[in-house]
Amino acid sequence: IRQTMFAEFLSDAGSVFTNLDRVFVLRPLAADSDSLAWIRDLRSRFSMPSMQWWAADAGPIGGRIYGASIDWARSPKGDWSALSVFDFTTGRQVLLMRWRGEDFTAQMEMGLAVAKHYGASQLHSDANGMGAPMSDFMRRRHAVGFVGHKFGRNKPDYVRRGQILFVDAGVALIDCPEQRDEFKDFSAFEP
Numbered sequence: 001i002r003q004t005m006f007a008e009f010l011s012d013a014g015s016v017f018t019n020l021d022r023v024f025v026l027r028p029l030a031a032d033s034d035s036l037a038w039i040r041d042l043r044s045r046f047s048m049p050s051m052q053w054w055a056a057d058a059g060p061i062g063g064r065i066y067g068a069s070i071d072w073a074r075s076p077k078g079d080w081s082a083l084s085v086f087d088f089t090t091g092r093q094v095l096l097m098r099w100r101g102e103d104f105t106a107q108m109e110m111g112l113a114v115a116k117h118y119g120a121s122q123l124h125s126d127a128n129g130m131g132a133p134m135s136d137f138m139r140r141r142h143a144v145g146f147v148g149h150k151f152g153r154n155k156p157d158y159v160r161r162g163q164i165l166f167v168d169a170g171v172a173l174i175d176c177p178e179q180r181d182e183f184k185d186f187s188a189f190e191p
Helices: 002-006 013-017 034-045 104-118 131-141 155-167 177-187
Strands: 024-026 052-055 066-071 081-087 092-099 122-126 146-149
Touching: 034 052, 034 104, 066 104, 081 104, 092 104, 104 122, 104 131, 122 131
Parallel strands: 066 122, 122 146
Antiparallel strands: 052 092, 066 081, 081 092
């Protein structure tokens, strides 16, 4: 809990989070943009009224490699489930979605539909807590390209690899207030 809530696995957090302005550089498209009609259609089809989204690219660009990652939320009223799509060719986050309190089957179908839209070569998910049965279901039903991660001893390693991307500004993220606030929460804690 202390690792997750207070980022105690971060080393030299100050140097990581001083680069937020060099990392959060992608301007999101307007949510009502015609090029994002496919997202509004998915929200309606899966009946997910709480869903919010920010997109830097509305669709896949030929010749690029995409991957998606989903973090399931346990609480229907507090935490949000979050889905990100990355263009691995350029190191850009092209889509960020979040929702809470939605039907679990709808959440899984949404993740799969978004990954399919971008032609993501892999869909990554946490496989801890409630993520375990959801990841297991998705793996059995859609085996190709689905990866479930158990975050235990390897979580600090994932974070350290991410730190390098932040320190070097080797990744570009969508500049939306909600996402930026999540990272500022980490930077506010000093171990």
